[in-house]
Amino acid sequence: MSSDTTMAEPILTATNLSVGFMRGGKEMKAVDDISFSVAAGETLGLVGESGSGKTTIGRAILRLLPSANTTSEGSITYKGADITGLSKTDMRNMRGRLQMIFQDPLSSFNPRRNVEDIVAEGLVIQGRPATDRRERVKAALADVGFDLEAVAGRRPHQFSGGQCQRIAIARALAVQPELIVCDEPVASLDVSVQAQVINLLQDIRESRKLALIFISHDLAVVKNVSDRVAVLYMGRIVEIGTGPEIYERPAHPYTRTLLEAVPVVDASRKLEPDGRRTVMPSRNRPQSGCAFRGRCPRASTICETTIPILGQAPRGQMVACHHPHDEPAPGIAAA
């Protein structure tokens, strides 16, 4: 059950993935029965508001979730191997192929390390010989526009946010991964710097045939980088499809609401959002039926009783809604 608009064989597949966190004896489902796949060289964008489970999905893929107070179900397979079932040692061997770039560029570096050690760390852990290591660190830094000699001895706090994020990319590239999970890699950067980092990621992705999972709350950013986009709400995928499918004809009312919230330069073209019904349900006491129905302008009685499952939408993408839209989104098409 994946929306296979891509031809290539998927390298990463998540099937019925659920992750819950125990808080004070109650379980909070952060990710609820999600399935998706990523092909080699493909970029999958994950969009959603705070708490929609984006980061949890990213961390589940790399098995970075804390083991205490966390329950997880379903499977994540990478090239046929089930990551969730791997032993610690096998997982460690897998680590070189899956990498991650974090949101806060500064806190993702150990403040007591210099840049060369930071970028080389993965290679040290893999046990590469020192000469080979220096070569690959140099190459990885060159890929992100740094000269090893010029930056080697410096500490992370001596760099700007954009520079730090490039070093983070270099660190991920040094171990030559096949898939990188980018967790809001540009959210903490200035807009002008965002563009540079995104372009850099795109260039590297093309030259190295990397698969990316690009997590963001910024629809515009995701639109620019992604081949396919999955929209998340309350830990579920509500809509998944190619960029044009999602952005030009969003079928799910939530996607539509998100797109309406995007600021438009020309105010006369802006769609007036329907601001009547906005009740955020509690994550600890999930309501029956569709999680979005409290905020949905199209909600009806069936939405209160039945959880909508992901199915084929009229225009090709997959959508989880009882009343999907079928008309283009004029505001976005204009913008």
Added chain:
Amino acid sequence: MTDIGNNPGFNPGPDAKLSEIVRAATPWSSKLRLSSGSTSEIIAAVFLVLLILVALFVNFIPGLVSPKLPYGDFSQLPDWSLNGLLGTDDIGRSIFSRVLYGARTSMTIVAISTTIALVAGLMLGLLAGYYRGYFERAVDLFANALAAMPSTLVVLAFVAVTGPSVVTIIVVLGIFDIGTYARVAKAGVISQSNRDYVLAARAMGATDGRILLREILPNLIPALTAVMPTLMAGLIITEGSLSFLGYGIPAPAPSWGGMIASSTDLLSRFPLLILGPVLAIVITVYAFNTIGDYLAQRLNNREREN
């Protein structure tokens, strides 16, 4: 791709302004400067350095008599000679010599007890903060139980069983500080574990041991350094009070607390003779606490900057 901010490959042309070159060459200059200490902090630091030197090399001081053997008349008042600087005690030993040798006793206890406490506390704290769960609860319970017990009384109980000895005091005092170091380390590990660089290391395939020792441990050093002097001051006071009660360092060996105890009998007739050991304890504890405050404050400032 052009660089943002400080260009690591900054190459000043012929028209470059001096300030630009300086800024590009030393982007770290503002971070490197340590907040300089006040006068009392400098004095405290100098005093502690002297104290450590005395503790290490007291037997090489020329002209200083043995602290265990009588040197002059009993209860001789201070005069201007090296050994008579603080007078003599009830059996005629040089108080100055005994104060200096007492420094060696105190510093030895501080050094060994702190090492015991630091190593054990760090290990417990690292594991408790990293693995949480039952282990954390056990360590918390241990630390709370230690904090709830008055250390002097417990040492008294031990000494009553084993008889006064330096080893007993060092070990028991060391055990009492384990709880505090464990708690500081645990809190540090918990706050560091939530930072992305720990996740990044794990994503690289780092083992738990590597993450704890290579990634987290170096970042705990500032917090531990800040609590250490205060705990050391506590050790000096506890050791002093034990010796004062006669349960500390066994008799002929010089210790500040024991010296105060033996001076109290003569206090009404020769009040000056108690001055040496009392000043030694007061100034040492004050110096340790001053340095502790300074380190704690500097740590706070650093964290605010980052």
